[in-house]
Amino acid sequence: MRTYLILLSIIVSMNSCSTPDNPTETKEEPEVIEPTDSLSSLKLPDGFKIEIYAEGVENARSMAMSDEGVLYVGTKDAGNLYALVDTDGDFKSDKKYTLAKDLNMPNGVAIKDGNLYVAEVSKLTRYDGIDQKLENLGEGTVIYENYPTEKHHGWKYIAFGPDGKLYIPVGAPCNICESKDEIYASITRINPDGSDREIYVHGVRNSVGFTWDEEGTLWFTDNGRDMLGDDMPPCELNKATEMGQHFGYPYCHGGDIADPEFGSKFPCSDFVVPAYKLGAHVAPLGVKFYTGTMFPASYSGSLIIAEHGSWNRTRKSGYRLMQVKVENGKAVSYDVFVEGWLDQEEQEAWGRPVDVLMLKDGSLLVSDDKAGMIYRISYSAA
Template sequence: MRIPLLMAVLACAVLVAPALAAAQDGLLTGKQAFGGWRQDKPGVRRLIRPQDLPKPDPAQSSVNAADAAARPKEAVPLLPPGFSAKLIASGIAGPRVVRVAPNGDLFVSDSRRDRVLVYRLGEDGGKAQRSVFADGLNQPYGIAFYPADKPQWVYVANSDSVVRFPYRDGEMKASGEPEMIIPDIPSNHHWTRDILFSPDGRTLYLSVGSGSNVAEGMADRPQGGLDKWLASAAPGAAWGSEQGRAEVRAYDPDGRNGRVFATGLRNCSGMTVQPATGELWCVVNERDGLGDNVPFEYATTVKEGAFYGWPWYYLGDHEDPRHVGERPDLAGKLTMPDVLMQAHSAPLNIAFYTGGNFPADYKGDAFVALHGSWNRGKRTGYKVVRLRFKDGKPTGEYEDFMTGFVVSDARVWGRPVGVAVAKDGSLIVSEDSNGTLWQVTYKQGAQ
């Protein structure tokens, strides 16, 4: 009996060893990567692959929204060795997207107060100067400067429109009234509209999230029938109450010649351009109601004409059980995203690191702000993660960078939203639970 027992022990050791090695090396894979906030800390790495996707289980789906807690006295986010976080602003009602003007000013969308703020960082650690650039907006979110090098305009994406303000370098208050660029954007449910210009400045990208979780209320077939719809619509485009939604759209800088760029992106809340390639990237909040770990959130290049699945499929040919058999014509036609993240993490913004303050191996990687889960039994998200790249290509790994915002299983004091690289190479992070802005810097030799 000893030989079979020994063989069984050896077999178990063979199975367990890779898992232990992964855990010791800081890399979590497969089911190990599906933990909650208690496992989060700077340096923990996750690699989630398409084959790790569990089967959907709507009965397992949770409602677990976090209660907002006051920031504990002297609390600061946790960071890797050598990094430190400085509080540069507080008391903001709802800080969301942060964008950096060419002169270094920080433009921040204060969505709950319907305004855009400007912060000018003080020299030698002095207090930041603040101004209201524009108010009277409608849930402003995305901000873009045009032209990029010497901007004459600041574009702002409201929930229902895109407007622009005249701008001259260093202005901290808009000198003129807003000019309407794109009107009549559908605005219910997902309201966060991000905007971005292509590297050559010829194209304005606009993300428009879905009007529901998974096209509830959208008729089974478009008016006039599916064949008629397919003859004129972009591949994977939705109709009815979801027409023009779950898309990235493209326009000329003056708002003309609007067209569909990509479809099936349930809620592309944050966009950026990868400097090394010029490719458009976005981070996507996937659907709810299919279980704690289904489907994965993701960051991805956005390819023109591509379809990413919503509402009929997710992560390839995984058919949503609420839309079985409705679009067999789309099977096999989905574009797979590049980097998969834990389900329900709620990624809201992405920025590639281009500065010179952080260690050299950070250059070319990307930071993503995870706003945090509500549709998951074990809370996850509520942190900033680092997407790892090699030779300009994503490795699929992502690493906890900025954590410590969760107080307990029920309460959190910080929900990261915006990430941006400041002119001095520091990383700026906004969070909208306590309404704060943080500046992350690195000091060689600091521990």
């Protein structure tokens, strides 16, 4: 039993708010834990329902949907790239294509003009006319390959902004460190053809999810540093109002916590404070504004955040979906939307939410890299 717990802690640590300073370079078969009562253990508000959209999607991480309704799913540890198709419109995928294998942490996927963009640790590849290549992906076009090669926080979430540019984060290559190269702990952006890479914002330890509001302003999650105790620092929801802003890492955490090693170099007042302080070690990843009409009006304009869950806390935190209400451009509340992937009594999790994506009908897809599933959350007043 002791050996099992040690191995489990190693696997979990590679996917949470941060990773240990010396992550393993070898790829191990992911542990599969079957949910005891499947989805019945999940708690949702009245009127909401969660169902399986797709299962057997090993290590399902970031998602992107084409105009034709093909769902593309990246992975981190599995190294696979998937396409899921709902051929009969019943909101359940009935075809799964494994487009590629043995990629280098292909976490990030994005769609633009019918082309699929895939982010590995150090490079970006574009697959043109992707919906017509499900049976045979073929060779893509590498549009950029000069991102750092470190795997510690090296996996990338990517998305196209309202300016037409592709946004790509570069995590810190450590738990806490001061990097000489300014590319680390940043969010960058680049043209769709791979030209003119630039740093958009600094001081971002490890962002694995971002989105834009109606005004075109970038909101992003950031995973706080480890080894400062169970309850500090908070993970963060941030708002970037202009290019060049600095969000504190590694000098200041949560807007007002000076780092014990680097905090003496700059006061916290030099940096942008979080739009909202989230729970400590909850590992916020995917985030989207809810802009549909299916959910009740109280969800309109809210942010839905997938919290992947802690790895180094005495009692685990996260493993849930959260709703952050936004009023007049400010985050005003932080409440549980869906929970139950973590058994609080046993302190064991059967699932870990990663990314969220809204369908045209207003329902919500959620990826789970531990259970290997994609869920669909819908609402009916009846």
